[in-house]
Amino acid sequence: MVRKCLAAIAVVGLSVSTASAQDAKTVISNASKAMGVESLNSIHFYGTAQNGNLGQNNNANQPWPMAAMNDYVRAIDFSKATSRATWASYAVPVTGGRATLVVGTPQTQQLITPETTAWAQQLEIWVTPWGFLKGAAANNATVRAQTVNGQRYQTVTWNSPFKSPGGQAYRLVGYINSQNFVERVQTWVENPVFGDMLVEAEYTQYRDNNGLKYPAQIVQKRGGWPTFEMYVLGAHANPASLQALLTPTPPPAGRGGGPGGAGRAGGPGGAPAPTSEKLAEGVFRINGAYNALAVEFADHIVLFEPGPQNEARALAIIAETKKVIPNKPIRYGVISHHHFDHTSGLPAVVAEGITIVTPEVNRTFLMNALSGPRTLAPDSQSKSGKKPVIEGFKGDRRVFQDSTRTFELHVIQGLPHADGNVVGYLPKEKILVYADMFNLPTAEAPVPDPPVVGTGVFADNIDRLKLDVERIMSVHSLNPDRLTSVADIKASLGRK
Numbered sequence: 001m002v003r004k005c006l007a008a009i010a011v012v013g014l015s016v017s018t019a020s021a022q023d024a025k026t027v028i029s030n031a032s033k034a035m036g037v038e039s040l041n042s043i044h045f046y047g048t049a050q051n052g053n054l055g056q057n058n059n060a061n062q063p064w065p066m067a068a069m070n071d072y073v074r075a076i077d078f079s080k081a082t083s084r085a086t087w088a089s090y091a092v093p094v095t096g097g098r099a100t101l102v103v104g105t106p107q108t109q110q111l112i113t114p115e116t117t118a119w120a121q122q123l124e125i126w127v128t129p130w131g132f133l134k135g136a137a138a139n140n141a142t143v144r145a146q147t148v149n150g151q152r153y154q155t156v157t158w159n160s161p162f163k164s165p166g167g168q169a170y171r172l173v174g175y176i177n178s179q180n181f182v183e184r185v186q187t188w189v190e191n192p193v194f195g196d197m198l199v200e201a202e203y204t205q206y207r208d209n210n211g212l213k214y215p216a217q218i219v220q221k222r223g224g225w226p227t228f229e230m231y232v233l234g235a236h237a238n239p240a241s242l243q244a245l246l247t248p249t250p251p252p253a254g255r256g257g258g259p260g261g262a263g264r265a266g267g268p269g270g271a272p273a274p275t276s277e278k279l280a281e282g283v284f285r286i287n288g289a290y291n292a293l294a295v296e297f298a299d300h301i302v303l304f305e306p307g308p309q310n311e312a313r314a315l316a317i318i319a320e321t322k323k324v325i326p327n328k329p330i331r332y333g334v335i336s337h338h339h340f341d342h343t344s345g346l347p348a349v350v351a352e353g354i355t356i357v358t359p360e361v362n363r364t365f366l367m368n369a370l371s372g373p374r375t376l377a378p379d380s381q382s383k384s385g386k387k388p389v390i391e392g393f394k395g396d397r398r399v400f401q402d403s404t405r406t407f408e409l410h411v412i413q414g415l416p417h418a419d420g421n422v423v424g425y426l427p428k429e430k431i432l433v434y435a436d437m438f439n440l441p442t443a444e445a446p447v448p449d450p451p452v453v454g455t456g457v458f459a460d461n462i463d464r465l466k467l468d469v470e471r472i473m474s475v476h477s478l479n480p481d482r483l484t485s486v487a488d489i490k491a492s493l494g495r496k
């Protein structure tokens, strides 16, 4: 039976690929004619858009938070594989109040050139309906007929000349509908949390401008949720103003590189920062741009925030932990919350055989994300062949305890920043570790008015849980870098 099936698949496979070589040219040519792509060298389209912040959702199971991109304009020169998009963004201050215009080119302009950008950006040219057809015509595309949700499509596949860090060509798949319009394009790009992450763009409500067909609505999803949505108000083929549209906006005068991180890492010329410090017997702060806390038990170690930022940071945290607490396995790694700046090193944590501990609300998301293929950019997890082990704990607390020590995890309640945000608490040592709640007061506003929501929530939770805390360690280094106290936090709220 098995052999018969294999034989049947082989025959079918053969007939499809023979047919596709002949049909692909026709399908691409018909779609190019129908969409006005044949004489198209460049395009300009504009409208109103919004941008989804990948990995920063308030709940691991909900969409990425969206921010408006007003006056969105994109120009693409297909012959040179260059593109520029500009928009205006407004941000609400953390203390609330009126949104103000964001000034600064990285937040309001995207430039794409063949030399300087990764596929994550370059794909913005090739997943457009027009770019997809141009790429397909130039790159030995294949085609097959497919029915999706009762609709008949010609599915065209081609490999981009761009190569992933693992040396693979990035693949594109486009769905061409019965009107010969490109309705959906898929590609895959490496992502530290998702591995080979699907990028899917949908194009609907097609309109016409002098033979150029353009979708009035664009939805691009990454990691399952929209990262870009646009209502296209107009599009022009071969715009006369192309050079002006592609010319970068210079950065605003008189500005340096932005606020920059806290100075823990030791800048150029500065003394190298200590890589760890002992806070109590068997308790170490592992220092970096994102700090971790290593807690020693009789026969193992628990790490709080084991995988922030990226694989390199997670490997450094693991190495330093083994140095300060030798000859014991790191058994558990507790993440503060699911945001990707706190989880992008988790593949290295999985590779080390560490059980990831997090509230149940985050478990399924992380399990799915860390279980997909990781072929585009092989990492320590894919090389180890290990599967993620994730303990999702139910309820509001999880306690690690043996004859030597107690380390409690408490789930913070009422925090808008993220559901399932946990703090770690050492009752005997009176040490608390947390992330992303206490916003530092500034010189201008030592008591922010109105108060920062996260700071208030943090103080309320310490009171609610009746935690007896003397030293508070932040995953993000404070500026100046220090351990803080309940009194510090209450003072920044104007509370006693």
Ligand SMILES: [Zn+2]
Pocket (backbone or CB within 6 Å): 337, 339, 417, 418, 436
């Ligand atoms: Zn966060």
